[in-house]
Amino acid sequence: MHDYSNLRRVLLEVLVIVALGVVMGLSANLKLVFQVLQGSPPTTHSSDATAPAGDNTPRPIDLASLRRSIENSSLLLIDARISELYAAGHLPGAVSLPLDEIESRLPAFRQRIPGDRPLAIYCNGYGCPDSFDLAVKLLAAGYQDVQVYEGGFPEWRDAGLPVVTEKAP
Amino acid sequence: MNSLLKYLYHGSRLLLGGLFLFAGFIKAQDVVAFAGNIAAYQLLPYQFNYLLAACLPYIEIIAGVLLLTGRRVRPAALLCGLLTLVFIGALLSAWMRGLDISCGCFSPEAKTSIGEALLRDLGLLILAHFSFHLRNRFTTPRASR
Structure with a gap:
């Protein structure tokens, strides 16, 4: 047979x-x-229904460029995951801004962070759309330089880079 | 017995072809999202995720159409089998590295079952096996490719 x-x-x-x-x-x-x-692929979630048309789409940033930007500029890392995951481990210097709390936390965030501060947003890696959705909201809120680090927390951790854990209160 | 095998052959061929055509068609609709799925496996350099995501759906569509129409069944079935082996390898490597293939955005426990995906791939392998090996029994030698 x-x-x-x-x-x-x-x-x-x-x-x-x-x-x-x-x-x-x-x-x-x-x-x-x-x-x-040409080295400028769209973010992997840009075809979501949440994506606006035109130039208002956040740019992706890979791990190597992200590390360069962290060293050379005032880039602010933003963690889009829920606060429990942020507390369990996040990138050094990252600020927690969970996507589902954006409405209540955005006013305070805008007072602290000026609109021309470069931002890089991450969540739980390539399967996670939250960082992209948050980036779209921050662009709409007037932030001019918003990038999405799609590799996110898993790629950073798996590359053996330092991770910060919040102590239990 | 022979007619049973004949049903087995045509059933395998049509089911396998339909599944690959469907899977290829779905992925061809949203190549960028598919690139994100491939990137989650962390097996390829950044740009290759996009190139593979652009090509793989069309390879699956061609193989599916050939199986459904009964032309070039053996190469199409072999290709489906080989692709399935690649999928199994990727799944196993992701599983061994403990990668977060699922989102985990809202509930950290939510995981897609790797066992489920492996079982599905095993089914595909069996269909490809029957399509490939039974092909020449039910076709005249002239058309037996």
Whole structure:
């Protein structure tokens, strides 16, 4: 019952299917491919219904650029996760601003942080849309330089970088 | 017995083709979100997540259509099997590294079950196996590719 006849031909046809798929995939997503090759891909949640049109979309920042920005500028890290997770461990210097408490906490936040301060927002990694949604809200609130660190807390922790834990009260 | 195998072959081929066509179609609708899903596995450099997300749905669509239409069934089934093996490898590596594949935004306990995904992939492998190996029994040699 196990039929391996013409295996070489079958493998060749597999390669042809893959090549066809690559050509179709790249041509169907030409704009995205160009953005990626130029080093400015869209954030992975930019196609959500919450995303506004036009230039009001936050830019992504990867781990290496994030570390450079932390050292060289006044970049403020913002943790979009719930406060329990923030307390359990967060990036050094990060400020907690949970997405579901944004309405009540935004006025105080705006008084403390000027609108031209560069911000980088993270949550629980690539599967988590909260950092993007929070970035959209902060852009709408008048902050000019808002980036999303999509790797988030898991990538930072798994890279062996320092994590700050709040002591229990 | 022979007719039973015939049903098994066509059933496997049509189900496998339908699943791959469906999966490819869904992912082709939102390539950027799919890139985010791939990135969560932390297996590829940043840009490659996007390129793979752009191409993989179309490879799945082509393989699915070939299986459904009964043309080039053996290469299409082999490709589906190989892709499934890659998915299994990625899942296992994510599981061994203890990665947070799920969101965990609101409840830290919410996890997608890796066991469930592995079981589904095992089913795909079985379908690909029957499609590949039973193909030449029910077709004339001339069209037996």
